Amino acid sequence: MTTEHIPGVTLTTKANVYFDGKCISHSFTLADGTKKSVGVVLPSQLTFGTAAAEIMECVAGSCEYKLDGTDQWLTSTAGESFQIPANSKFDIRVAEAYHYICHYA
Numbered sequence: 001m002t003t004e005h006i007p008g009v010t011l012t013t014k015a016n017v018y019f020d021g022k023c024i025s026h027s028f029t030l031a032d033g034t035k036k037s038v039g040v041v042l043p044s045q046l047t048f049g050t051a052a053a054e055i056m057e058c059v060a061g062s063c064e065y066k067l068d069g070t071d072q073w074l075t076s077t078a079g080e081s082f083q084i085p086a087n088s089k090f091d092i093r094v095a096e097a098y099h100y101i102c103h104y105a
Contacts, residue, residue: 002059002079003101006030006038019046025102037102045093050084053105057081060099066091 009028016025016037023046025039041063056065062077068089076082084090086105092098 003057004059006036006101018048019044022046035104039100039102041092041094041098041100043094043096045091047089047091048084049089050086053086054084055081055103055105056084057101057103058098059101061094061097063092063094063098065093 006028008031012027016027016039018024021042022044023039023041025037027035027037029035038059056076058076058078058080060078062075064073064075065082066073067082067084073093074082081103083105
């Protein structure tokens with residue numbers, strides 16, 4: 001199931017811009033204090049680092065990703081998600097815009 005709406009959030013209006021604009025996101029906080037971000041990765045191949053564990057939920061488009069320490073590229077499409085451990089990194093490659101919600105664990 002793809003998340004389409006998130007009610008009751010406090011949104012940070014200034015965008016987080018990474019990799020010369022190839023990834024743009026906005027952070028928000030739910031009423032219970034849970035922090036998340038929503039954004040888009042434009043066509044590119046990038047490497048992200050994590051502090052907290054993350055779940056990347058695809059809401060539109062698709063990506064291929066490779067977790068740190070593996071050689072296998074996997075695919076995530078709308079309605080699917082993948083998990084990244086804390087204090088790790090992952091590679092992502094995108095052919096068309098990948099829209100996501102990042103759930104911090």
